[in-house]
Amino acid sequence: MAILTESPIRLDPLMDQVRSPDRGGIAIFLGLVRDHHQGKGVLGLDYSAYGPMAEAVTIEIVTEASGHWPQASVAVQHRVGSLTVGDVAVAVVAASAHRAEAFDACRYVIEELKKRVPVWKKEMFVDGTVEWVDPTRSQELGVRRGEVDNA
Amino acid sequence: MAILTESPIRLDPLMDQVRSPDRGGIAIFLGLVRDHHQGKGVLGLDYSAYGPMAEAVTIEIVTEASGHWPQASVAVQHRVGSLTVGDVAVAVVAASAHRAEAFDACRYVIEELKKRVPVWKKEMFVDGTVEWVDPTRSQELGVRRGEVDNA
């Protein structure tokens, strides 16, 4: 299944990808479009991606998770295109024999995905303004400053 | 929505219970019937509950989670009756503005639920034997020893 999709994300096919009779726990994270960002009302978002790199980096992250939690199996999908408030932008589904690995693998993948996968969003605000989201301009948003040397 | 259900657990109604336009993250845990337990092949499980207390304790746990993570909203359902391998036995769905609280609230609720909610399971093994699961008889399974004084 492609990691990037222009269609609404459906959970069932992702769960089918990772469930198996010996896996007793599934942890899922869904990222949804919120109605506000930094104090401004949001109407919707346009997501774009650098496709081949987004796929490659996501596979790399999932492979890292398999290294850390060998019993876990993880499926990921990220939506691209125009989304409105409440739409699912990203889904991470991790299944494992026990719940601890499922939670940890799920959390790892979403955290790394947000730091590393080349996806961008342009926010349409209620006040008519439009803005590319730049996490490096928000306060306290971590080490990635858009500089090759720090990356 | 009742916390205990004899019908298959459906995720969508649980998600609808907690999603709202200002919540950007949903963390979900699903506990499924596994095909093995302590080295023996499992055919299926019978879940039973002490209904009124199971509902009360679950509400108590969800209320504790709301205290710890005030932005989070949590929905829980636990299946009772006969389940087969792969069936969802329990679902915890936690939505919040940001993913950290959603994950933490979801994890808290499933951990406490497994320790405190009066639900029991009887395992039907492939070899024809039947056994009540008793976590206190497994190795290293925590402090709860079935004793009033320790509880």
Next chain:
Amino acid sequence: MSATVTVRLRYLARYAELLGVESEELALAAPTTVGDVVTAVRAKHPAASQLPAKPLCAVNFRQALWGDPVAAGDEVALLPPVAGG
């Protein structure tokens, strides 16, 4: 002659199988505690010797301690170690 209190007993899961009954009423001399109720259960049911020394109990759907008082009409439940999820 002392007053008696009648309480409803609930035996759950494995304990119901062990005692062969899910629910019954017992009359005890007042005042009575969770510990007294369990002692009365042991007196009535020989199979109750297989219960742990102090089984997990609930009074009116809340977990209870051994010395907690039990009043007429209360529901006292004996619960095996929980195993949900």
Next chain:
Amino acid sequence: MSATVTVRLRYLARYAELLGVESEELALAAPTTVGDVVTAVRAKHPAASQLPAKPLCAVNFRQALWGDPVAAGDEVALLPPVAGG
């Protein structure tokens, strides 16, 4: 006379809007590095002065460092800080 290498440039998201182009080819004197390619982009596009000093770059879909070599046919991408999820 020195050899040249032709590379494919990809400008993503905000950078594509800034430069008014999503993709183009550039010929540079060999040998060349990621830093050299970005310098050539600046020379060609006045708007590139608004890029950060060292924008995040990828060569052939893998994140690259400033001094990494770039060969003929490589795809060099300039990426704004990522903001997925």
